[in-house]
Amino acid sequence: MVLTHGHEDHIGGVPYLLRERSDIPVVGSKLTLAFLEAKLKEHGIRPRTVRVREGDRRRFGPFDCEFVAVNHSIPDSLAVAIRTRAGMVLHTGDFKMDQFPLDDRITDLRAFARLGEEGVDLFLTDSTNAEVPGFTTSERELNPAIEQVMRTAPRRVIVSSFASHVHRIQQVLDAAHQHGRKVAFVGRSMVRNMGIARDLGYLKVPSGLVVSTKELEKLPDHKITLVCTGSQGEPMAALSRMANRDHMIRIGKGDTVLLASSLIPGNENAIYRVINGLTRFGAHVVHKGNAKVHVSGHASAGELVYCYNIVKPRNVMPVHGEWRHLRANADLAIRTGVDPDRVVIAEDGVVVDLVDGRASITGKVPAGNVYVDGM
Structure with a gap:
C-alpha cells in the first residue's frame, strides 16, 4: 500500500484495513509514516513500513515504483510512477504547482516531463479543482x-x-x-x-x-x-x-x-x-467567506492542462473528486489532445484494466462505506 501524503482522508482508513490484513507493507515518506505510525499506535497495530523519498526507485513484487516530489498543503507529498509489464502508470497524488511554497519544495515538473518522454500509458490526476480556472494561489x-x-x-x-x-x-x-x-x-x-x-x-x-x-x-x-x-x-x-x-x-x-x-x-x-x-x-x-484566509492545496485547471501537455499520456483516468470534478478533468485532458476513447471515468469499485496500451473498464467489485463503532 503506497501513501502519497499524510492528510487524514488518505491515512485515516489504514488502521481498519490493517486489522484485516496486517501483512500488507505500507510505503510512504518520512512525515507520512510518522503521522500514520502515531495513529496506528492508538489502535495497537505495529505496521510493516517502507520509507521512501523523492528520487527513490523501489520494486514491490511486479511493480517498479519511482517517487516524485509534488507540492501540496502538507510537506513530504509524493507522486508515484509505477512501471509494470502492462505499461507505466503515473499517479499525481494530491498536488498543486505553487511556485513559491513555504518549504521551497516545488512539484518536480522535470521528472514529469522525463516520465512523459519515456511514455506514460495511464495518467491518474487530481481532480479536486478541475472546475476552477487558472492556477491555484500560492x-x-x-x-x-x-x-x-x-x-x-x-x-x-x-x-x-x-x-x-x-x-x-x-x-x-x-x-x-x-x-x-x-x-x-x-x-x-x-x-x-x-x-x-x-x-x-x-x-x-x-x-x-x-x-x-x-x-x-x-x-x-x-x-x-x-x-x-x-x-x-x-x-x-x-x-x-x-x-x-x-x-x-x-x-x-x-x-x-x-x-x-x-x-x-x-x-x-x-x-x-x-x-x-x-x-x-x-x-x-x-473565514474564507469574509477574508483571504485559505487557498486550496489542489491544482486548478491551468495546472492540470500544463501537466497533460508535459506528460502527453496515452490514457487518462481522473481521480480524487466527485463525478462533476472527474468529468471536468476528463474534458481538460481531451482538450489537450488525449483521445476521448482513452479517457476513463471510474467510480469506486470499478475495475480498470491496462492492456496493450489501452485503459478500459472491465468490471466492478463491491465497494462502499465501512461503518466503524466509535464508542
Missing part, C-alpha cells in the same frame, strides 16, 4: 490576512485547521511570533501531529513560542493564540465543543476565531452551526 498570499488578524484582534485568537495542515499552522506560528503572542495547541490529534512535525523538522518553532494550555492562565488574553481542530464542524472536535459550551476553553466577547481551511462540500450545515454558536458568545469569526 500559500504565501495568505500571510497578510493572518498577520492582520494577529495584529488587530483585541483578545485571544483561536485558529481552527486540519490537524495535518503543517504549512498553514506554520504561517499561524510565524504571525503569532511576529506580534508577540504565545501559542498553545488544543485537541489530541493537533497536539500529536504538530509535536511530530516539530520533532522531525517540518514545523519551525521559535524557542518559547509554544506553551501548554495550563501556562495560558498566566498570560493576558491579547498575548494568546490557540490552534485547534474542528474547522469542518466535526461534533467531537475542539472548536465544535467550544461552540456548544462543552469545552474547558470558554469563548467570550472580543475573541477572534479564524477558520483557516476550506469548507468541504457536505459539511456546510455543521460549519455554520459552529459559526453561529461562536458568534452567539460574542466571538468575531473570520
Whole structure:
C-alpha cells in the first residue's frame, strides 16, 4: 500500500484495513509514516513500513515504483510512477504547482516531463479543482490576512485547521511570533501531529513560542493564540465543543476565531452551526467567506492542462473528486489532445484494466462505506 501524503482522508482508513490484513507493507515518506505510525499506535497495530523519498526507485513484487516530489498543503507529498509489464502508470497524488511554497519544495515538473518522454500509458490526476480556472494561489498570499488578524484582534485568537495542515499552522506560528503572542495547541490529534512535525523538522518553532494550555492562565488574553481542530464542524472536535459550551476553553466577547481551511462540500450545515454558536458568545469569526484566509492545496485547471501537455499520456483516468470534478478533468485532458476513447471515468469499485496500451473498464467489485463503532 503506497501513501502519497499524510492528510487524514488518505491515512485515516489504514488502521481498519490493517486489522484485516496486517501483512500488507505500507510505503510512504518520512512525515507520512510518522503521522500514520502515531495513529496506528492508538489502535495497537505495529505496521510493516517502507520509507521512501523523492528520487527513490523501489520494486514491490511486479511493480517498479519511482517517487516524485509534488507540492501540496502538507510537506513530504509524493507522486508515484509505477512501471509494470502492462505499461507505466503515473499517479499525481494530491498536488498543486505553487511556485513559491513555504518549504521551497516545488512539484518536480522535470521528472514529469522525463516520465512523459519515456511514455506514460495511464495518467491518474487530481481532480479536486478541475472546475476552477487558472492556477491555484500560492500559500504565501495568505500571510497578510493572518498577520492582520494577529495584529488587530483585541483578545485571544483561536485558529481552527486540519490537524495535518503543517504549512498553514506554520504561517499561524510565524504571525503569532511576529506580534508577540504565545501559542498553545488544543485537541489530541493537533497536539500529536504538530509535536511530530516539530520533532522531525517540518514545523519551525521559535524557542518559547509554544506553551501548554495550563501556562495560558498566566498570560493576558491579547498575548494568546490557540490552534485547534474542528474547522469542518466535526461534533467531537475542539472548536465544535467550544461552540456548544462543552469545552474547558470558554469563548467570550472580543475573541477572534479564524477558520483557516476550506469548507468541504457536505459539511456546510455543521460549519455554520459552529459559526453561529461562536458568534452567539460574542466571538468575531473570520473565514474564507469574509477574508483571504485559505487557498486550496489542489491544482486548478491551468495546472492540470500544463501537466497533460508535459506528460502527453496515452490514457487518462481522473481521480480524487466527485463525478462533476472527474468529468471536468476528463474534458481538460481531451482538450489537450488525449483521445476521448482513452479517457476513463471510474467510480469506486470499478475495475480498470491496462492492456496493450489501452485503459478500459472491465468490471466492478463491491465497494462502499465501512461503518466503524466509535464508542
